[in-house]
Amino acid sequence: MKGLGVSQGIGIGKAFIIQKxxxxxxxxxxxxxxxxxxxxxxxxxxxxxxxxxxxxxxxxxxxxxxxxxxxxxxxxxxxxxxxxxxxxxxxxxxxxxxxxxxxxxxxxxxxxxxxxxxxxxxxxxxxxxxxxxxxxxxxGINVTDYDKMDENSIVIAKDLTPSDTALLDKSKVSAMITETGGKTSHAAIMARIMGIPTVVGIEGILEKVKDSDIVVCDGKSGKVMINPCEKQAKYYMKKKQIEMKINKELRKQVGLPTITKDGYKIELLSNIGSPKDVELALKNDTEGIGLFRSEFIFMNRNCKPSEEEQFQEYKEVLECMGDKPVIIRTLDIGGDKEVPYLKIPKEMNPFLGYRAIRLCLGDTEIFRTQLKAILRASVFGNAKIMFPMISTMKELKDAKRILEEEKKELKKMGIAFKENIQIGIMIEIPSAAIISDLLAREVDFFSIGTNDLIQYTMAVDRMNSKLSHLYSQYHPALLRLISSIIKNAHEAGKWVGMCGEAAGDPKLIPVFLGMGLDEFSMNSPSILNSRYIIRGLNKKDMEQIAENTLKLENAIEVENYLSDLFSDDEKENHLNCNDKKEY
Missing domain, CATH: 1.10.274.10 (PtsI, HPr-binding domain)
Known part of the structure; x- marks a missing residue:
């Protein structure tokens, strides 16, 4: 069977079925x-x-x-x-x-x-x-008795709640498989942190497996095998040993500069949602925070966070990061993100509605409070400010004007702040990409948000499973937009980063390197692997690869081309056995 891999790794062991x-x-x-x-x-x-x-x-x-x-x-x-x-x-x-x-x-x-x-x-x-x-x-119903679990168990359930996952004995769990779930579920997040290979979304697996069946779970590909033949089992055992050696090798990347073989320096940063995420970022040897999603400070509460509350959150991250850059994205919320106290009106299409910078320019009180908090915290580290969802020059100039007004207010009050703080914008809307040559004159940097840029470029709701084939970070339209954004920024003497999911894609990293991307910001666990990839490449060679990629006609061609060049996955066709089924 094939599901969605949400936590990488190979797990091999006996099935432990949780039938709730x-x-x-x-x-x-x-x-x-x-x-x-x-x-x-x-x-x-x-x-x-x-x-x-x-x-x-x-x-x-x-x-x-x-x-x-x-x-x-x-x-x-x-x-x-x-x-x-x-x-x-x-x-x-x-x-x-x-x-x-x-x-x-x-x-x-x-x-x-x-x-x-x-x-x-x-x-x-x-x-x-x-x-x-x-x-x-x-x-009066009792819970599952996890004490009956053997070593190297493959936990199989319809779903796993956060409390289910927390109660598992990590030393006994080789992998987890569920019929439901997604990449951002708490159970998936905890599985990644615990380092347990996990596959979700395998409908009907509880009907096909029984306790003590031997199960193979590949948390990267999402593939699951039940009672593999000897040849298949040996292959996955070998693959697991290789994986362990790779992880050991990746730890050797800690402390090394992210530099290509021909001397081109790249910055590898982390995306975070709160100060609590900094520990994992530093553990993976991050070179900074490329995206601090400040909206999480505003969520799961009954009222707006005060200036002091926000100041303390930003200050904590800046102090932890020292002189490393911390890019704080201003409030990116609205529409589909339910924050009752903001009283955002319901909209037919919230992704095209009153959100992010549009909301902040409409409710300047909340925007000014946040800017003051960021400015006050800026003296405790290397802070940068980034405005999300910019679509016009006027929006950018209005945001900058309000920022300057708050700087003047702080000066009057005698409160210290970093006067030359860098200002950047997210490029995540096609209109911004098209006028990026003009926008570059007004900012210090760009950060490309590929998740929304794909959605808006392809006119695809990224949550609509029927249209998932159109939502692709390999689409030539997206790659051409990214290439033009980088070119326009560099011509204006500005640097460009990327903070969308594509930034951590091993197949696309060489392409973006060839395009001249200066900074990659990703989920922290991807940093060491990305550094390993970049240190093994020549930028000059990647420029030709990028040029070739931009000539291809569709996403499938692009992905196949890059897979042939950069994928190190072994082919598994020879593994099929006549006497065993692969699920």
Missing amino acids: KALDVEMIKVNDTDSEVKRFKNSLEVCRLEIEEIYMKTLKNMGEKEAQIFRAHEMILEDEAFISEVEMKINNEHVNAEYALNEIANSYIKMFESIKDEYLRERSEDIKDIMSRILRILL
Whole structure:
């Protein structure tokens, strides 16, 4: 079977199947609503104690960043609006606690699942996780006994909640496979941090595998094999040994400069969402922060963060990074990203609506507060400011004007800030790419956001599975736009970075190097591999590769061309055995 690989690596071992008992909830009419409310509140207290235990275990085994997931679960348990809604349903409709909880929880889950933003949509998992835990307590259903797990187990389940993942004994888990899930789910994120190979989205695997079957899981390709033949097993054992040697070799990249064989220096930076992500970035020897997504400071709360709160967040990251650059993207939120206190109106097409810089220029109070916080923090490190979703010259000039006004205000107040702080913009809209020669005169740098640039260039909703074949970072239209952006910036004497997913693609790194991209910003675990790739290339040779790539007609041609040149994956066609099926 083929699924979506969300955490790289090879896992080989016996299947350990997690069959969760269905939480069947019936509506039962009750007379004593006070007893049902009390039962509901008792279940919240029991749940709170369980979550605290999981939090402490996660804190000990994985760290503060991962443990914070369960602080979010605790916040749900303490949410007065949620608790009140369940109690009202019990009292007004005279129904049992399980039914009332299930109905209210499903309304919340549906709301989150309707959000287009993948990261936010996956947060419905948190609600499902905590609600199923409370329901299990109310229904008296026991949890899976993980103590029965053997060494080198392949965990197989319909889905894995964050708490499921946290309770696993990492030393016994060789890989994880689920029928559902996505790349940005908490379970997937935790799997990557724990270093457990994971494949999601393999529908029906629970029907095809049984306990103690031998399973192979390739977390890179997304391929899963059940009861492989001897030849296949030997191949994957060898592949796993090679992988371990590669990872050991990659650690030798720590401390080395990111420089091509012919002496061309490149900067490799990390994308982060909060100060808690800095530890992983530094562990992977990042050369700076190429994208600090400041919107996460504004989310999962009931009111706007104050200037002081924001200042402390930016200051913490800058102090941790020392003299390394930290590019702080101003608020990139709106439309599909639900932040109730901002009262953003519902839109037919939020991706083309009132969001990012448009929202900030419309609500200058929130924008000015953020700019002041960034400027105040700038004296604690090497801060740079980046404006998202710029589509016109006027937007850029308006944003710069407001920034200058806040600088003057801080001067009047006698507050120190970095006066020559660099200003950049995200190039993620075709209009900005087309006028990048003009925009380059007004900024110090560009950062290309490939995720949205693909979406807007191809007119494709990146969350629409029926159109996934059109959403490709190998499309010649995208690559030609990127080439022209880099050329226009360089002609104006400005440097260019990239912070979209394509920046960490091993097949595209040589192409972007040949185009002259100055800085690559990516998820931290990709940095050492990217450095290894770049240190083995000649920029001059890559210029010809880039030129050849831009002549190709479609995404498939581009990907095949680059795969033939740069992919080191071994071909697996010879592995098929007549007596065994490959799933």
